[in-house]
Structure formats: C-alpha cells, structure tokens
Amino acid sequence: MNAPNSFSRRTLLTGSLATGFLLAFHLPLRAAGNEPVQRDVTEGKFAPNAFIRIDETGRTVLMMPQVEMGQGTYTSISAVIAEELDADWSKVEVQHAPPNDKLYGNPTFGLQVTGNSNSIRAWWLPLRKAGATARAMLVQAAASQWGVEAASCTASKGVVAHAASGRKLTYGELALAAQGQTPPKDVAIKDPRDFVLIGQPLKRLDTPDKVNGKALYGIDAILPGMKIAVIANCPVFGGKVGKVDDSAATKVAGVRKVVVLDDAVAVIGDHMWAAKKGLEALKIEWNEGPNAKISTKDVWDDLRKASQKDGAVAKSDGDIAKALASGDKFEAAYELPFLAHASMEPINATVHVRPDACEIWTGTQIMTRVQSEAAKAAGVSVDKVIVNQHLLGGGFGRKLEPDMVVAAVKIAKQVDYPVKVIWTREEDIQHDVYRPVYRDQITASLVDGKVAGWKYKVAGSAVLARWLPPAFQKGIDIDAIDAAVDAPYDFANFHVEYVRAEPLSVPTGFWRGVGPNNNVFAVECAMDELARKAGKDPIEFRKSMLTKKPRMLAVLNQVAEKSGWGQPLPARVGRGVCVQPSFASFIATVVEAEIDDYGEIALRRITSVVDTGIAVNPDTVKAQIEGGLIFGLTAALYGEITIDKGRVQQSNFHDYRMMRINETPKIEVIVVKSGEAPGGIGEAGVNAGPPALRNAIYAATGVALRRLPIDRKLLAAGKKA
Template sequence: MSVQTTRRGFLAGGAGLMLALTLPLDRARAQAVISGPFAPNAFIRIGTDDLVTVMIKHIEMGQGPYTGLATLVAEELDADWSQMRAEGAPADDKLYANLAFGAQGTGGSTAMANSFMQMRKAGAAARAMLVGAAAAEWGVPAEEITVKAGVVAHAASGKSSGFGALSAAAASQPVPEDPPVKSAADFVLIGKDRPKLDTVAKTNGTAQFTMDVYRDGMLTVVVAHPPKFGATVTSFDDKAALAVKGVEMVRQISSGVAVYATNTYAALKGRDALAVQWDDSAAETRGSAEMFDAYVKAATEGGITVEEQGDMPDMAGAAKVLEAEYRFPYLAHAPMEPLDAVIEVKDGRAEMWFGSQFPTFDKPTVAKALGIAPENVAINVLLAGGSFGRRAQGSAHLAAEAGEVAKAAGRDGAFKLVWTREDDLKGGYYRPMTVHKFRAGIDADGKIIGWENTVANQSIMMGTPMEAMLKGGPDNTSYEGSTNLPYQFGARRIGWARMESPVSVLWWRSVGHTHTAYAVETFLDEVLEAAGKDPVQGRLDLLPPDATRERGVIEKVAEISGWAGPVRDGKGYGIAYTKSFNTYVAEVVEVEDRGGVPHVTRVWCAVDCGIAVNPNVIRAQMEGGIGYALGTALHNHITFAPGGEVEQSNFHDYPMLRIHEMPAVEVAIIASDADPTGVGEPGVPPLAPAMANAWRAVSGARQYQLPFGGAIS
C-alpha cells in the first residue's frame, strides 16, 4: 500500500477558497505547485466544511510554527481556533522563501520573525475576499459586514454564514495585495495561550513522519560510512552481505557503501556482513587531546581581529588581571528521530518525503545526483522528530545521499534511506570543538578597563552554499555572542582563529551562542567577583542607559527568583544573560551540592521576544531549551580516540537528560509591542553559564571545560 503524506486529503472538506498570496502575489506559480478547482493557494485553503488549512513554509520539528503561524492567519481572518488546521508546504522557494534569507528554509529562530506580517496579510486578504463575496451575495455594503469566530454576518439584515458556504464565491473575488491588518489592541487570538495544532496527531499516532511512509516496492537502504572523517572506500566485498535474506543489492556511493534490502533488519544485517577497506590518507587521525593542543596554540596566538573598541591597555598596569581558558567539545544534536528520507524515481522524475529543513538546497542537490532538472524533483516536507540544527544542512548531504542511492540502484523505484542512532552520533555535522582564551583587567575601583577574548574553532559556513551570506568576511556564527556585547568595558578586542579538520560541523541549537554565552558569562562573573560586585547589580551597572530590554530581563529574573546573592541556605545561585537571534533572555539557576556533584533544582527565566503570539509555545520552548542545555552541560561530548575514531555511539555513552534531573522552571514573558523574534534557540545559551556560576558560588569549583560530568582532555 502506498502512503503519500503531505498531499494527503488535499481536497478533503470539499472545494472551497484557495488563496494565492505570497507578497508579492504569484497566483500562476501557486497554480503550478498546488492544483485545485479554483485559484490554488500559497498559504490558505478554506473548505466548504469551514475548515481553514494553513500551508506552513517552515518545517515543524517541535518548535511550534504550525501553531504560531496558523494563529497569525486566524487572527486576521477572524476564524475560530477550532476550525484551524496546518500542513507543511511543499518545496518551492519562489512561493515559500524565508524572508530573512531569501531561500526556503527554517533556521536561526526566524520562522515567526520573518512570517509575522506575511501570514497576517494572507489572513486579512482571505477575510476581505469572504466579506466581498458576502456583500455581493446579500446585496449589502461590505463595510457593514462583520466577521467573528468564523462567522460572517450582517446585523441589519440578520444574514450570516460560515466561511465554507462563501468559499466558492470568494475564490472569484480579487485578491487584495496589501490589505490592512489589525492593531494590537484588537487582537483576539494573538497573545493568548492556544493548544498546539499538532499535539493530538502526535499523541494518538496519526502524525506522519518519514518512517511512516511506505511506497509500493520500496527498498530500505543503510550506508556503511567511513569510521574516520575524510576516509574513502578503497574496496569492498559484498558476498556475505548479499547472502543475507532480504538483501537485494550493494552499491558504492560517494559517502560509503549502500546496502538495499526488503526491510530494515535485513539492510542492517547486510551492512554488518560487509567487508570494506578504507583509505585514511586524507582522514582526521588525531585524538581529542591532540586537537585541543592545536586549538589552544591558535587561540593563544590571537587569531584575526573581528571586533576592536578603544586601545587595549597594558594589563600590567591593572590592579587585577584575570585570565581563563575554556574548552568545549564537539557535540552531536541527537534528535529523537535520526536522519531518514524516502525517494521515489519514475520516468525521469523524483519525489521525496522527509523532514527537509532547507528545501532550497535539497531540491537541486537531489536533481544533480540523479542527473535531472530541478523542476522534475518534488519534495514533500514532513514533520520531523527534532533537529536542533541537524537537518539544517548547507551541504544538503542527506538529500545528496538519497539521490545517489536512487541513482546507484540503476532502475526506477522507491527507496527509504535510514540512519541509525549510531550512524547519527558517529556521522559528524557536530557543534564545533572550540577554545576560548580570556584576559581582563580591572582598576583599583573595580572597573573593567580591558577585555580580550580569542575564539578558535572550525567554520560552519565556509565551504558550503551558505558562504555567500558572509560576503567575503569571516564566519561570524563561529564567535557570535562574544562580539556586540551590551556591557560597557573600557576597551575590548575579540579575535577568531579558524581551525581546519575533515570532521564535518554544523549549526547546533543556538549556534555560536552555545559556547560564547558560557565563556563570556562565567568569565564576567569571575571578574565581577574579583571586583567585589554582586552578579546581578554588577551586570546592570555595566549596561548603558538605553539598554532597556537587556535591563528588563535581568531585573525581571532577579525579581521572580527572589535574588538575594549567590549563596543562601546552603544553595548556590547563578545568573547569566544572553541576547541571541534578537531575543533577550536572562536565567537564574539554583544548584545544590550533592556529594560533589551539581544538581539543578530550580531555574527562573525571563524572556523578551517581542509580541508573544502564543505564550504557551514560548514557555514550552524556554523550558525545552533549558532541559536540552542542562543535559548537554551535565553529560554530553563527542570525543576522538587517538587515531581519529569517534568514541560515542548511542544514548548509553551520549545520554539525554533524565526526568529526575529536570528542574522546576518558571518563565516570565516580558510584555512588548515590538515585532516578534525567535524562541526556538534563545532559551539554551544562558542555562549552562548560570549553572556554572551557581556551582562556583556554592562549591568554589570553577568549570572551564564542559561537560560537568567528564574530562575530555
């Protein structure tokens, strides 16, 4: 039986209004992508059953765009929340481009920020078309018609209608290109808690993920990847693999050796039976300790200057000089759903079903692998079981591998490419290993007169299609969060040393802020301590008068946590502040010393993300980010044995946070009338430094290396 997921039930609910609004409007393009009896939609479909389906251009991987963006449409459409539905938009960057970076993709916590006005305009246009249809049918002035909770009404005549009965007529109405939208004072749904639209389906098992997709005659494929990064296949013997019942073929592709079978078990057994010889001549063969030695040397040499302010003083003239060196390991993303993709090739065309986070890159990559035109490739974007950056592949390596698997088969057919947990943890695309070197000087009055920080790590963007975004400059994602600090230091210099390795690296939830926040906020805490200043007041004193949003979250988190200093009642309290992805977050962490091991009992979080479209989603993302960051800080690292092989393989040696380790979390959302910003990532960066500051306060231990639970060098 064939299952096709993202187009399932496409005309369910009957024919209705299909609105094509892309800002700018492109009805012809929408018609080519989504067929239907009326003008097809880019964002909105209204059926005769009154259901409103919103096409979401951002992949839903748990962070809430299905709910958040549907809320924007519902608000301007004046729909009732019960009639709202959401569906993943197919790959088409002309219709569904992320307005933040001009390509169809999800990342950088931009889903809400780039869609805020676009989706509201789409909803307002649909409302205007429904009103226009009602006015024509009832013979009344459009300005006398009201819309509320999904009901279109004319009070004077007593006439009313749901959306569905008007949808066919509304489809023939002209589409307003720039309809007015509501003022914030008139919001009905925006700013209110709403249940997530995908929760029920994910709870009852009806939600469709890539592993749920089965096509007629489909083969499951697993790939034997090299055990060392940069290694390539010299030769292989597939005789034993082909002897496994269910294995149908074995093919070499650029990333390794692919085993095709009638089921997953057979594919895995066949891969186990392979005998592969690898060429390690271009591979990474250093262990973690040797790598860190090189990184420390580069950081000590200072790198290139990426930010400089004032003249760095002679630190010998300072009353106190503090220095520190921080080491951060490679990190895997470890989403609950490892990578997978389904591809079907037939008559020179290809269709894919998978959690594509960057369809703009995936579509041409698959086309190139197959030797066909991009317009002959269709990608259905499915739900994803987490990502944290793992699916945001500038190299489109998963799509490339799927395309090569289909091409190497030598025939038309359907193929499901599956990565196991071990493949994922050993397969790279990690958060880069990083070293920070710090030096700061304070004068006799405790004032910071100089601040120097050099960062050494690999570039994520250079050498990928994303490099064009750098416009010839250094990769700022490697050190973001160490520059543009709000604090007023006397003088500062930030350096960056680009490191090279065959180990593949990628964005990891909150990208550069994952390490810069920890290094900056823990070192700053030590500097403030040396100056005799309170951690909260010391940060506030360093802020300029116009830093109102920074000040707002720091003061709010101090208020809700009842801040009374770093130690009380035998517990440690630490604070950290970070602005990432244009969202301001401050967190206070409460830590207990349990036999020399830190245990986080409570976390308070204040977040300013502009207009809070759905407070429920914002709180969930802050809580989830805190849990994700805490588990990583306590447990996680990817390490290399001497010789270059990854030592971790599954959750037994790359553990996730357990329920008994999760603290109580209180989130305060700062009221704001600013345009909304991202919440998927900004909850992560402050947690680990606040925890480290609290741990230092209660135990005296200074943590210059993560994770807390184990040495990496």
C-alpha cells in the first residue's frame, strides 16, 4: 500500500540492526490505498476454506482468525496450518482475517475474539483439519492429472510427488485444478511424530519488521487529508460535559474543530501538537454527578460488606460443614486492587465516516464487536463498516472493549475527512476499564497434616455478565471463579461460592490473567500459611495433596530440583512456590527474593517449569512465561489504581510504574515435552509471579501478606498483614 514516506523513531534502528526474515509477512499496516483489507479476494486462487489461499505462483496466504498483540499468535497459527498443509514455509504469507464471526469466530466463544490464552488451544484441531483438507485436495488434483491413486502420492514443502514415476507438481501448478476438487469429509491429520514445523523453535514472523521499523500499529495509520484529534473524557466516572469555552482553543495554530460529546470533548488539529495544545486551552465545566464523592475506601467498604453475604454455589463436594468442624481451623481473606492495562501503545482509532459508509483503522481484540458498535455510532448498517486490523502494541484485555472506536466514530461524524483519535497516556490510565477489585475468603481445616475441608468464597465483579451475558448463569461468573473451582489439590470436602459485587461507578473488564489472577494468588498464599500451620515444607505439603494430578506433581518436582529448593539461604532471603493449573497448562514457579530492613525487595532468581502439552513454538512459550512473570510481578510490587472524589489518582508511569530492567532477575523457564493437546500460555506467567513472590517474602520474614500491592511498611515493621 502506498503512503507518504515519513521519518519515525523506528527509522533510527534501521541503519544499525538487521535480521533474517523467514516468511513474507503481509499486513494491512499502512492505512492508505484503494483496496480495503477486509475484502477477501479469492478469484483465481485455490481457496478450500476460510483460512487458506494459494495462487498459481504458489503464493500461500494464511488468514489469521486471531490477532497479534505481541504473543506470537501469527507465527504459531501459521505453523499449525502450514504443518498439515505441508506448505512451503518460505512462500507463506499472513493476513488479518476480516471481521466475520461465522468464518472466524473463536470456537470457544463463537465470537471473533482474541483472549483467555486460547488462540492455539481453541483452534488446534479446526486449523489442523483445514490444512489437512487443503493438502488432500491438492494431492487428489495431482493424482487425477497423472491418473494414479491419491494414496500413491505424497506432499512436502508445497510440492506433490509421485515416487513411482518421479513426477512432481507444485501447489501453484495445482491451484486451479484443486479448486474443483470436493473437500474430503474425514481427512486424516498427522501423528505428532511426523510434525516438521510444530515443536520447532521458529523465529517470530513479526520480529524483523518490528526491529527495522516497517511494522505499523493502529497509532501509525496514515491517510491522505487525515487530521489528529485528542480527547478529554469527564474526569469523574459517569459525569457529563457541562459548558465548554473554546475561544482560546480555536485561536491555537493548526486547530480545526472542537467536538463536544455527551461525556467528552475532543480537539481536531492538523497534527498532534496542535490538537494537544488546543485541548489544554479549553475551559470545560463538567457535570460530575453523584460519583464525585466516591473514594477507594468506599469501594473497599462496599466490597467487604458484600463479601459477608452467602454466594451462589459454584461447586460443592463432600460434607464441608462437618469437615470444617474438625481439625485445626484456618481463616483468611485475600484482596487485590484495581489495575490499569497501561499498554505501550495508547488507546487510538482512525476513522473516516462518509454519508453511506464508515472505515476504521485500529488494533482490536474483538473485530466484529467493533464493527457492530461502530455501525450504531455512525448510523449505517454493519455491512457498510470496514474494519482494518493492525498489529496491537499490547492489548492485555483492554482492547476487548470497543469504546475507543465508538468515541472516534462520534468525533469523525462531525467532519468530512479522516480523523485519528488518540488518548494521551493520562487519558488512557484514568479512563481505563480496570481489573476488578477482588476479596477472596478461605476457611480450611487441617487433619493429620493435610487439608480436610476447604471453603472458598470469591467476591467481585461479574465481567462476563456485561461482556458476554449468556455466559453468566445462575449467579455464577465462570471467569471470576476460574482456578478456584478447579484447584489442583486433593480436597475431599470442597466448597466454592461466588458473590457478585460491582464496584461503585468504576468500570471493570478483563485484565491479562483474568479470573486466575485473584484465585491463584489466594489459593497459593493460603497453602503456604497452611503448610506452616501443619509444620511442613511448602512443597512437600503440596505434593502430599497432588496424588491425582500427575502432570502438576511432575512440574512441582522438577521446579524444586531446578530452583535449588531446600538449599541454605542468607538471612532475609526466601524462596516461594506457586502451583497452578491455569488455561489447561500446568505450571510450577519458584521465586527467590531478598527483603532488606526497610522493606525493599530484590528479586534474585525465578524458575518456572511449564507443561503446556504440545508446545507449538517452544521459544514463544518461554517468552510468554518470562513476559507474564514480569507483568504480574510489576503488579504485585507496584500496581494499584486508587480513586478520590470519583477520579483515578494515577496518571502516568511516574505514579503507575512498571518493573525496570535492573529490577528483573534471571528467569529460567523449562518447557516439559508432552504429547497432550496444547494449553494456553499467554497469561499463565502473570498468575504465577505474585503468589510465588509473596510466599518468598513469607519465608524470608514471617510476614503473611494478604493484600497487593506489597506493603513495604509492613515488611519493615515485621508485622502480619
């Protein structure tokens, strides 16, 4: 696609960094040109299904149903399809799939959505069958030309061969003939022993362009005649615009228009600087409404009160009342705060609204919902909305929401040219859809050094009740109780409840790690406290109750060995463990940390052993666990969004900070070889870090923290939380 050349920050990298590129990587990255990328042209190509396009040159285009936001999905999905297709890996290209729930809906949700660490596990069989079906049609086309049985032909690297006669035809030569073949109903997929691509440490397809500056995100979209808009949302949740004095703003050079919405004001300018300076010059009076009195204390008071109610029963085995009446009793409550997503790429969307159509350029985790919500905002039918998907500069669940696109459409409706709407970092953090506050209460009893009864109550938002109402049934949010109802341990008497408690006015949504965030933390912290109460080593205590979970027990044994568990440590240095069956993967993690007399924490070492079934790309598995650990540990050390007078108090990385390079220890990730179906991996490391760190602190200091982020004053004082 053609676009004006422009010097960018990435240009600085191109002169000094170079790397090989294994596959051609076609993306609709530059928002220019006359061919909207959502139009899937199949004429003159072999198009056996929604995912594969092969033309007469052998060019093989794989349509990606899931989005790439740094997790390596494009590379892994390409490998899964290409494996069964027996494609020539060097001729494979990747394209974003257009919005279409029917063709590209995630098999788990029925929506074209990327989340819940399920891109590979949900698509594992459907995409393999799609590749195998296409391969069978190509083989049959060749066999028909040669007048031989298809069973006597083989396919490899984009070529069908007939060994007996020595004849060969490329997929390009067979493309048109294969289009006329009837797709087989029950095609055989490969035995894992025959995999060529799956299981190999393939280089990420998106890395080279990210290094040399060619990769473009939603915020990089450029259109002829495009203007830039900066937005100011009402600082109080639920507030509205009162009066706007734009007299000073309209005098700023480059300012084109001031747009007033119901709850926000935007300034459109020739460039970002003009729009930003114009916004700063506005005088806005807000109708703040009743939420202007709400504080963090109010939110927690409300949640703690709600958590005392009986909840909807999610699971109950055995006689929990009898079990809790016997043995040594334990009670604790664990609390997690609001968190922002703070993706590297701030919220943005570029929109061009015409009288009969609306075109959008953005990076989103849910294309079809963006399309439908944009249609409502633009006042056109869904088929008149074109969504051009871009790489995401981080998603973490924030881009499962369409609000930024809806706002951009409303702004773009006011003008006749394309508008790129950008949220500043401050707007991004202060108008997020936040990870909910959670309070998890545990009552347990110990008999003969094991847990005899386990009663668990989760209190917090029901994100699914808003985001996907059919998934909210009988008062249970299945996400909020994830990793609580399927705790890995052998608890004969086991009871889990859920109390829906929506925080006062604060919008909540999915945050990387979703439900297991709060539940893995609470379960694993409680297990360490129970181990100490029973006078047992934390790992040995867990092992005694993992007899029915061999995969979980195996990774725990291995992490104990690899981390040096049990070896002597200096004073105020501890090791903490976390065990989790998150997203159909089994992970055991040990964090080693040192706590000084002032309560400051130094991470010394992290070891994680991962059984995620068949690892499509082992390098991606390791990278995702490493990144997830850093993401989760950042939240444990620093992450908290607080509210005062209805406003978020944090605004940028100075007061909502990230873990820094010098704070990140050596991380060793061991991937277990397995023949089981793939599990999810993108979020698992996020859940592992916080409880393992908390348990390391507990081992080093004896302080049993039960809230995040970590309170350094408590550690310095040596008091229990």
